[in-house]
Amino acid sequence: MKTITMRQIAIFTLLTVTGSAQNIYAEQQRGNIYDRNNIPLAESSVDGVRQYSSGESISHIVGYFAENKGRYGLEKIYEKELAGGNNLTLALDSRLQNIAYASLKASAQSGAVIAMKVDSGEVLAAVSVPGLPLTNFVKGISQQQWTSLLEDQTKPLLNKAVQQAVPPGSLFKFVTAFSALENNLITEETMLDCNEVYTVGEKEFRCWRHQGHGKINLKQAIALDCHVFFYQLAEQLGIDKLVQTAKELGLGSKTGITLLYEKKGIIADKESRELIKKKLPWNKVNTILVGVGQGYNLVTPIQIARLTTTIASSGKTFTPLLVNKITDSNDQTIKQYHPEIISDLGSKNNIFSTLQKGMETVANNKFHQLFRKKYPEISVAAMGGVSQVFVPEEYRDKRADDLPWEYRNHRWFSCYTPAKNPQIVITVFIDHGGKKGPLSAEAVALDILDKYLPTEENYKNSVIQ
Numbered sequence: 001m002k003t004i005t006m007r008q009i010a011i012f013t014l015l016t017v018t019g020s021a022q023n024i025y026a027e028q029q030r031g032n033i034y035d036r037n038n039i040p041l042a043e044s045s046v047d048g049v050r051q052y053s054s055g056e057s058i059s060h061i062v063g064y065f066a067e068n069k070g071r072y073g074l075e076k077i078y079e080k081e082l083a084g085g086n087n088l089t090l091a092l093d094s095r096l097q098n099i100a101y102a103s104l105k106a107s108a109q110s111g112a113v114i115a116m117k118v119d120s121g122e123v124l125a126a127v128s129v130p131g132l133p134l135t136n137f138v139k140g141i142s143q144q145q146w147t148s149l150l151e152d153q154t155k156p157l158l159n160k161a162v163q164q165a166v167p168p169g170s171l172f173k174f175v176t177a178f179s180a181l182e183n184n185l186i187t188e189e190t191m192l193d194c195n196e197v198y199t200v201g202e203k204e205f206r207c208w209r210h211q212g213h214g215k216i217n218l219k220q221a222i223a224l225d226c227h228v229f230f231y232q233l234a235e236q237l238g239i240d241k242l243v244q245t246a247k248e249l250g251l252g253s254k255t256g257i258t259l260l261y262e263k264k265g266i267i268a269d270k271e272s273r274e275l276i277k278k279k280l281p282w283n284k285v286n287t288i289l290v291g292v293g294q295g296y297n298l299v300t301p302i303q304i305a306r307l308t309t310t311i312a313s314s315g316k317t318f319t320p321l322l323v324n325k326i327t328d329s330n331d332q333t334i335k336q337y338h339p340e341i342i343s344d345l346g347s348k349n350n351i352f353s354t355l356q357k358g359m360e361t362v363a364n365n366k367f368h369q370l371f372r373k374k375y376p377e378i379s380v381a382a383m384g385g386v387s388q389v390f391v392p393e394e395y396r397d398k399r400a401d402d403l404p405w406e407y408r409n410h411r412w413f414s415c416y417t418p419a420k421n422p423q424i425v426i427t428v429f430i431d432h433g434g435k436k437g438p439l440s441a442e443a444v445a446l447d448i449l450d451k452y453l454p455t456e457e458n459y460k461n462s463v464i465q
């Protein structure tokens with residue numbers, strides 16, 4: 001396929017408009033896109049060729065400009081402003097974006113990372129691996145290159161930060177816990193019994209721990225990732241209350257981040273499309289599976305990052321803020337965007353405090369041990385999850401490591417730090433596991449924090465400039 005390069009377009013434009021005032025766009029150089037520290041992410045050189053300094057790492061956010069028009073990402077969304085010569089300044093920190101992309105890419109073939117500022121919902125990083133080969137798009141992509149991108153099983157054309165919805169796994173236990181506390185089904189102290197097996201009608205469901213966990217409270221159930229504890233809560237709450245709480249916490253709807261094609265995920269209720277398709281009524285089994293994050297519910301990485309921010313901030317749900325301001329060529333601000341709180345559950349402060357304690361208790365795992373070794377005085381709070389992938393019959397006797405990539409489970413990890421004065425949330429999603437085994441998502445989060453955070457001495461005051 002014959003393609004036209006950006007340079008050819010620039011020359012063509014120059015030839016057609018020289019000496020005439022007909023085309024204002026062509027005389028006005030396209031505006032630049034900067035990160036929060038004024039580092040250029042997209043800029044036009046003198047001959048009009050668009051340069052993307054962070055390349056693949058930021059491709060799904062900034063997008064690209066080709067054939068004289070913004071075609072994807074912010075280049076497309078803000079076409080009018082950029083074409084008119086105005087500049088965008090993002091909330092994004094390109095240093096963190098590049099660190100997160102490199103960390104994820106080293107550990108996984110496919111996945112997403114989001115970093116959010118807890119007090120404002122500003123998006124400091126939003127990474128999707130693999131990124132787009134921007135140079136090819138800017139030059140003009142061939143049919144062959146396009147077909148190979150379409151057929152790639154790691155789906156490079158998908159912005160997984162906002163467009164991939166999968167079951168939340170154990171992360172949903174925080175919603176179930178919130179619902180149980182909010183509806184006064186239990187208190188922080190209530191002890192429930194896990195004796196490994198939980199029965200619904202004739203069906204048996206097992207905790208992951210052989211012989212069960214015995215009598216435990218909520219904090220322990222979170223720390224131990226017990227299933228039976230949450231099966232009990234879910235069955236007693238019923239699906240309607242679980243749905244209500246999930247929606248209250250911002251799941252099941254778009255977050256409103258200014259990116260294209262965001263998915264809203266699914267919070268399944270009695271009218272679940274999946275069941276209607278199968279002509280089956282909603283039952284208790286569906287409810288308890290939802291309660292531990294393995295049912296019909298689907299969430300996106302940006303939703304989980306925002307949920308983590310809501311927990312860390314004791315109830316504030318923000319619209320994730322990606323663009324901070326638009327300025328003209330004289331650096332005068334034309335439009336300033338402000339953090340937008342869409343709901344504040346501050347009155348339920350005590351419930352959030354219980355969830356926070358649960359997330360800090362998860363601190364006994366390897367992630368926290370490694371984090372503490374590096375930053376002995378700084379606390380961290382975290383939650384992890386596995387979302388199960390359907391495995392065809394012929395592969396069911398295989399060990400996880402021996403399964404083909406596409407049948408391995410997805411992995412989630414979301415954390416905030418410092419636990420006592422939360423500033424930053426990091427959410428990691430890895431499509432079909434990762435190269436580093438069961439702790440792959442934790443390892444990515446740790447690697448990012450390790451490379452991004454300053455030394456402990458100045459950490460507390462300078463996590464984010």
Ligand SMILES: [Zn+2]
Nearest residue numbers: 194207213226
């Ligand atoms: Zn258990």
